[in-house]
Amino acid sequence: xxxxxxxxxxxxxxxxxxxxxxxxxxLTLISFSTPSTHLRTPTITxxxxxxxxxxxxxxxxxxxxxxxxxxxxxxxxLPSKMKAWVYEEYGDEQVLxxxxxxxxxxxxxxxxxxxxxxxxLNPVDFKRRLGKFKATDSPLPTVPGYDVTGVVVKVxxxxxxxxxxxxxxxxxxxxxxxxxxxxxxxxxxxxxxEKLLAVKPKNLNFTEAxxxxxxxxxxxxxxxxxxxSAGKSILVLGGAGGVxxxxxxxxxxxxGASKVAATSSTGKLELLKSLGADLAIDYTKENFEDLPxxxxxxxxxxxxxxxxxxxxxxxxxxxxxTGAVTPPGFRFVVTSDGGxxxxxxPYLESGKVKPVLDPNGPFPFSQLxxxxxxxxxxxxxxxxxxxxxx
Ligand SMILES: NC(=O)c1ccc[n+]([C@@H]2O[C@H](COP(=O)([O-])OP(=O)(O)OC[C@H]3O[C@@H](n4cnc5c(N)ncnc54)[C@H](OP(=O)(O)O)[C@@H]3O)[C@@H](O)[C@H]2O)c1
Numbered sequence: 195x196x197x198x199x200x201x202x203x204x205x206x207x208x209x210x211x212x213x214x215x216x217x218x219x220x221l222t223l224i225s226f227s228t229p230s231t232h233l234r235t236p237t238i239t240x241x242x243x244x245x246x247x248x249x250x251x252x253x254x255x256x257x258x259x260x261x262x263x264x265x266x267x268x269x270x271x272l273p274s275k276m277k278a279w280v281y282e283e284y285g286d287e288q289v290l291x292x293x294x295x296x297x298x299x300x301x302x303x304x305x306x307x308x309x310x311x312x313x314x315l316n317p318v319d320f321k322r323r324l325g326k327f328k329a330t331d332s333p334l335p336t337v338p339g340y341d342v343t344g345v346v347v348k349v350x351x352x353x354x355x356x357x358x359x360x361x362x363x364x365x366x367x368x369x370x371x372x373x374x375x376x377x378x379x380x381x382x383x384x385x386x387x388e389k390l391l392a393v394k395p396k397n398l399n400f401t402e403a404x405x406x407x408x409x410x411x412x413x414x415x416x417x418x419x420x421x422x423s424a425g426k427s428i429l430v431l432g433g434a435g436g437v438x439x440x441x442x443x444x445x446x447x448x449x450g451a452s453k454v455a456a457t458s459s460t461g462k463l464e465l466l467k468s469l470g471a472d473l474a475i476d477y478t479k480e481n482f483e484d485l486p487x488x489x490x491x492x493x494x495x496x497x498x499x500x501x502x503x504x505x506x507x508x509x510x511x512x513x514x515x516t517g518a519v520t521p522p523g524f525r526f527v528v529t530s531d532g533g534x535x536x537x538x539x540p541y542l543e544s545g546k547v548k549p550v551l552d553p554n555g556p557f558p559f560s561q562l563x564x565x566x567x568x569x570x571x572x573x574x575x576x577x578x579x580x581x582x583x584x
Contacts, residue, residue, distance in 0.1 A: 195202060196294055198383070198523060198533065199313065207303040209384050210294060212584075216426055217424070218471045219297040219366070221345070221469060222450055225281065226379075232262060235562045236455065238550070245571070251431065251475075254498055254508075255536050260434075262415050263524070267403065268367070271350065272298060272307070272347060272383075272572060273298060273426040274296075274297065274298055274299065275295040275296065275297060275396075276295075276296055276382035276383050277292065277293065277294055277296075277382050277489050277559075277584050278292075278293055278295065278296045278337045278377070278379065278380065278381030278382065278560050279291070279292055279293075279337060279338060279380040279381070279404075279559075280292075280293050280337055281323060281335060281336055281338070281471055282334055282335040282336050283334065284323060284324060284328065284334075285323070285324070285325075287320070287323075287356045287563045287566040287567055287570070288563070289323065289445050289498060290323075290338075290552045290562060290563055290566070290569075291560075292560065292562070295421070296337070296381070298382075299377045299383060299384060299385040300388075301350045301385045302350055302385070303346055303350040303351045303352040303353075304350055304352050304353065304387050304388060304389070304393070305350045305353070305385045305386055306346045306348065306349045306350065306353055306356050306385070306388055307342045307346070307347050307348035307349075307364070307383055307384075307385050308342055308344040308345065308352075308362060308383065308384050308385075308386055308391075309345045309346075309382065309383055310343075310344040310348060310349045310379055310383060310384055310583045311343055311344040311345065311382060311400040311404075311530045311582070311583060312344070312382075312383060312400040312401050312404035312556070312579055312580060312581035312582070312583060313339045313341055313342050313343075313379040313380055313579070313581075313583065314340075314404045314405050314406075314407075314408075314409075314436075314577050314578065314579045314580065315339075315341075315565055315569050315577075315578045315579075316340055316408050316409070316436065316525070316543055316582065317436075317516075318370050318371070318408070318567070319338045319339065319340065320566055321568050322338065323338060323373065323566075324334070327371050327374075327490060329375070330348075330371055330372050330373060332372065332373050332374060332375060332376040333376060336376055336378070337376065337377045337378045337380055337381050337384075337498075338367055338380050338381035339378035339379030339381070339384070339456070340365045340370070340374070340378060340379065340407070340408050340530075340569045341363075341364075341365055341366075341367070341379060341404055341406070341407045342363065342364060342366055342379035342384055342386065342404065342407070342426060342482070343361070343362065343363035343364075343394055343400050343403040343404045344362065344363075344384075344400070344583075345360065345361055346359065346360045346362055347383070348387075350388075351532055353388045354388070355387050355388060356391065358395075358481060360499075361392060361393065361394040362386075362391040362392065362393060362394055363390035363391065363392060363394045363403040363404065363406065363407055363535065363546050364386060364390045364392060364407050364530065364532050365390060365407040365530035366378055366379050366386045366390060366536060367390075367530055368387065368389075368390060368529060368532070369527065369529060369530075370527050370528055370530075370547075371399045371534065373529055377537060379584075380559075380580065381583075382583060382584055383524050386517075388532070389531075389533070389580050390530045390531070390532050390533050391531075391532045391540070392532040392535035392536040393536070395542040395543045395580065396543060397542070397545070398542060398549065400581060401551065401556050402549040402551065403551070403579045404534075404577075404579050404580070404581065405420055405436075405551055405576065405577035405579050406440075406462040406542070406577075407436045407530070407535060408437075408478075408526060408530070409436040409440050410440045410444070410527040410547075411528050411529075411530060411531060411535065412437050412515065412533050413440040413441040413444050414444055414448075414534055414538065415526065415528055415529065415531075415534070416441065416450075416513040416515070416526065417441065417444055417445060417449055417491075417513075418494070419511075419513065419526055420491045420493070420511035420513050421511060421525070421550070422445065422449050422451070422485040422490075422511075423450070424450030424451075424452075424493050425450065425451075426449075426452060426490035426511060427451065427452050427454075427455075427489045427490050427491070428441075428451050428453070428454055428455070428489055428490065428491045428492070428493060429455045429456070429482060429489040429491070429492045429493070429502075429505055429506075430442050430445070430454065430455070430456040430457070430471070430493045430495070431455060431456075431457050431459075431477045431482070431492065431494045431495060431496045431498055431502060432456075432457065432458070432494070432495035432496040433456025433458050433465075433466045433469070433471060433474070434456075434458040434459075434460075434462040434465055434466065434566050434575050434576070435495055435496075435574065435575075435576075436574065436577045436578075437495045437515065438456065438493075438495045438551075439469055439541070439550040439576045440461030440547070440550075441493050441495070442454055442456050442466065442469040442470050442471050443469050443470055443494075443546075443547045443548065444538075444541075445470075445548040446470035447465060447470065447484050447547050448538070448541055448546075448547065449514060449542055450570045453472050454470055454471050454472055455471060455473035455474075455475060455482075455487075455489065456469075456470065456471040456473075456474060456475065457474075457476075457482055458474065458475075458476070458477065459477065459478050460476050460478055460479070462575065463476055465550075465575065469550070469576025481501075482501070482505055483502070483504040483505050485505065488505060488507040488510070488511045489506055489507060489510065490506075490507055490511075491506070491507055491510055491512070491513065492505050492510070492511075492512045492513070493512075493513045494512060494513060494514050494515065494516075494517075494518075495516070496516070496517050496518070497514075497515075497518075499514045499517060499518060499519050499520045500514060500518070500520045501512070502514070502520075502523060503520050503521070503522065503523055503528070506522070508509060508512035511524070512524070512534045513526075536552075549576070549577070550575065550576025550577065551576050551577055551579060552568075552574045552576050552577060552578050552579075554559060554574075554578070555577075555578050555579050555580075555581075556579040556580060556581040557578065557579070557580055557581075558580070558582060559561075559574045559583045559584055560580070560583075561581055561584065562580060565578050565580060571574075
């Protein structure tokens with residue numbers, strides 16, 4: 195399995211293993227430069243810290259920046275303003291504006307302030323931006339973004355487990371659709387409850403870690419809610435997407451599935467197999483619901499519940515993430531949980547479960563609009579990540 199996931203042999207998985215270490219003192223990060231959106235090895239430019247925009251970090255600050263597990267050591271002199279993507283009205287991706295001077299969020303007692311190093315996009319980001327969840331949304335203007343990874347630069351008074359300098363990752367919104375944060379992760383800084391974060395897996399760089407939280411938590415919660423367990427079979431609809439690519443891996447590597455089947459279009463069948471699918475079904479050629487074989491669980495990430503219920507064994511479960519629900523299907527909305535990430539960290543650190551990054555990314559912060567346009571085609575492979583963030 196290991197060999198299938200190298201960038202040399204697999205067209206869809208691009209682990210970035212570069213480590214960039216600055217000299218530890220008198221230097222401040224100025225910018226990451228991204229030669230193209232097909233970035234594999236990010237480069238950084240460093241200059242003496244007193245040239246930084248606004249001179250807000252002191253020369254005594256120590257910044258070590260890497261795509262792996264180096265540490266950012268922080269200062270008490272944080273800036274008061276930051277760059278962020280913002281929308282003031284609901285609409286298509288053109289409502290997104292990059293602003294230079296927005297207030298850095300204040301931390302509440304149970305929160306930490308994270309210097310964002312990478313973020314990932316999820317369909318919920320654009321559905322929210324389109325106004326589909328208006329009734330339960332936080333007020334506009336909105337800084338979008340659920341998934342984050344970065345370094346803790348400040349802790350609230352009630353924070354017990356995290357400290358400045360910790361590298362963390364998580365989904366900043368406990369309930370995806372209920373009052374999600376007005377100031378999300380597509381910014382230089384974001385304030386997050388400690389309980390929604392976990393320490394970043396040591397072997398993953400920031401791009402890889404950013405790709406995981408919401409998707410892996412959804413994959414895991416759905417499998418748990420379905421009562422999935424060792425020896426059971428599963429059919430994953432949409433196996434090449436952000437959630438589906440992780441459902442396949444968790445079902446096999448964490449839950450001990452006896453058989454994993456998954457659907458995709460023709461060009462992604464090899465990816466499904468490399469992720470652990472025993473049976474890869476080309477939905478352009480076969481109707482999964484007409485196959486004689488039935489499954490203990492069908493996990494529908496596409497919105498095909500009416501067909502999905504025809505592929506489940508009597509007494510089995512159909513997990514539904516989107517679209518109309520036909521019994522016995524059930525739909526749930528993910529709850530962000532740092533504890534779940536911490537539980538999954540050993541599987542990530544051992545390499546049994548791997549991030550799947552779309553080969554068109556990562557997209558630099560300045561290209562967020564392009565990144566959304568791409569995600570919104572519905573053809574993304576694994577996750578669309580935004581990196582670097584200034
Ligand atoms: N309820 C929740 O808590 C929750 C949580 C997370 C996500 N969601 C929802 O779940 C859905 C999936 O999310 P995601 O992040 O996985 O999306 P995504 O990454 O954008 O999914 C893209 C993938 O879907 C595949 N796909 C599209 N139509 C397909 C079909 N008919 N059959 C098989 N595969 C198909 C595409 O593969 P092909 O190009 O091969 O078609 C593509 O690789 C979204 O609607 C999202 O909003 C809900």
